[in-house]
Amino acid sequence: EPEVTQTPSHQVTQMGQEVILRCVPISNHLYFYWYRQILGQKVEFLVSFYNNEISEKSEIFDDQFSVERPDGSNFTLKIRSTKLEDSAMYFCASSAAEAWGQYFGPGTRLTVT
Amino acid sequence: QKEVEQNSGPLSVPEGAIASLNCTYSDRGSQSFFWYRQYSGKSPELIMSIYSNGDKEDGRFTAQLNKASQYVSLLIRDSQPSDSATYLCAVNKSSASKIIFGSGTRLSIRP
Numbered sequence: 536e537p538e539v540t541q542t543p544s545h546q547v548t549q550m551g552q553e554v555i556l557r558c559v560p561i562s563n564h565l566y567f568y569w570y571r572q573i574l575g576q577k578v579e580f581l582v583s584f585y586n587n588e589i590s591e592k593s594e595i596f597d598d599q600f601s602v603e604r605p606d607g608s609n610f611t612l613k614i615r616s617t618k619l620e621d622s623a624m625y626f627c628a629s630s631a632a633e634a635w636g637q638y639f640g641p642g643t644r645l646t647v648t
Numbered sequence: 649q650k651e652v653e654q655n656s657g658p659l660s661v662p663e664g665a666i667a668s669l670n671c672t673y674s675d676r677g678s679q680s681f682f683w684y685r686q687y688s689g690k691s692p693e694l695i696m697s698i699y700s701n702g703d704k705e706d707g708r709f710t711a712q713l714n715k716a717s718q719y720v721s722l723l724i725r726d727s728q729p730s731d732s733a734t735y736l737c738a739v740n741k742s743s744a745s746k747i748i749f750g751s752g753t754r755l756s757i758r759p
Contacts, residue, residue, distance in 0.1 A: 566745060578692060578736065580746040591745050626691050634680045634740045637747060639691040 537561045539640035541627050547646045548617055556612045556643045558627030567610045568628040568637060569602065571595070578626070584610065585633070617647045649674050652739050652750035660756045667724040669753050671737030674718070680740035681713055682747065683722045685733045692736055692749075696722060727757045 540559045548554050560567050569581040582592040584602055601613045610629075614621055624644050628637040653672045661667040669683075680699055684692035696711040698704045698720070704711045710723040720739075724731055734752040741748060 568746070577751045578738075578749040580748065583745040585745070593746070624691075633745050636680075636682055636694045636697040638694060639684075642691045 537563075539627055539629055539638055541625075541640040541643050543643060544641065545644045545646070547648065550619055550647055551616050554614050554617055554645065556614075556625050556627075556645070558610045558612075558640055559608050560610055560627065560629030561631075561638060562608070564629035564631050564638075566590075566630045566633055566635075566637075567602075567604070568630075569612045570626045570628060570639075571623040572626065572642075573623045581612070614645075617645075619647050621645060622647045650750075651675065651741075651748045652737055654735075654737050654750035654753045656751060657754040658756050659753055660758055661727050663727060663729060663757055663759050665727055667727045667731065667755055667757070669722040669724075669735050669737075669755065671720045671722075671750055672718055673720070673737075673739045673748075675739070675741050676715075676718060678715075678718075678739045678741055681711070681720045682738040682740075683709075683711060683720075684736040684738055684749075686736055686752065687733045692738075724755075729757050729759060731755060732757045 542557045567584045572578045583590045624642045626642045627640040630637045683696040686692045698711040698713045708725045712721045736752045737750040738747045
C-alpha cells in the first residue's frame with residue numbers, strides 16, 4: 536500500500552539554525568500539506584501546496600518557513616532560523632484531491648535546543 | 649467557540665461493546681469530515697471520511713453526519729484492545745484545503 540514517507544525521523548538543532556524536513560508524498564497525489572503537533576497539543580495546519588504553489592497557509596507559517604517541491608517526488612519544509620518554540624512533531628500529508636482525506640507520514644520530531 | 653470540539657475523555661469501554669465518539673464543528677459551510685486514529689507517539693491514521701448526511705459504514709466503524717446539527721460521530725462496534733487510542737475529528741472548512749483538527753478523544757478498551 537502506498538504511503539507518505541518522511542526524513543529524518545528525529546532532528547536535533549540549535550536555536551537559530553536552519554533545518555530542512557523532507558517528505559515523499561504518495562505518488563499519484565496532487566495536494567501536499569505540512570502540519571505540526573506540539574507535545575500534548577492538537578494537530579495544527581501549517582501550509583497546503585498544489586500545482587507548485589502555496590494554496591493556503593496559517594498564521595504560524597511566517598517568513599521563517601518555506602516549502603518547496605524540488606523535483607517530482609520530494610516536498611520539503613524549511614525553517615530558516617529555528618526557535619525553541621518550533622520544537623514539535625512535523626507531519627507531511629498528501630491527498631488525491633482537495634477536500635479528500637489526507638494521508639499522513641510518520642512525522643519528524645524536531646527538537647530545538 | 650472552538651472550530652472543532654470533542655470531549656477529551658478518557659472514554660472507557662469494555663471489550664466487545666460499542667464505543668461512541670462525538671464531535672461538533674462551528675463552520676456551517678464545512679464540506680468534508682474525517683476521523684483519524686492516533687496512537688501515542690505516532691502520526692494520525694485516516695480511518696473514515698464522510699461527505700453527506702447520514703451513516704457510512706466500513707467494517708466495524710460507522711461514521712454519522714448531521715449537517716443541520718453540525719455534528720459528526722464515530723461508532724466502533726465489537727471494540728478491541730487495539731482500538732485504544734486517541735480519535736481525532738477533523739473538518740475541511742468551506743473554500744479551504746486545510747483540515748481543522750479537534751483535540752481528540754482518548755479511548756480506552758478494557759478487557
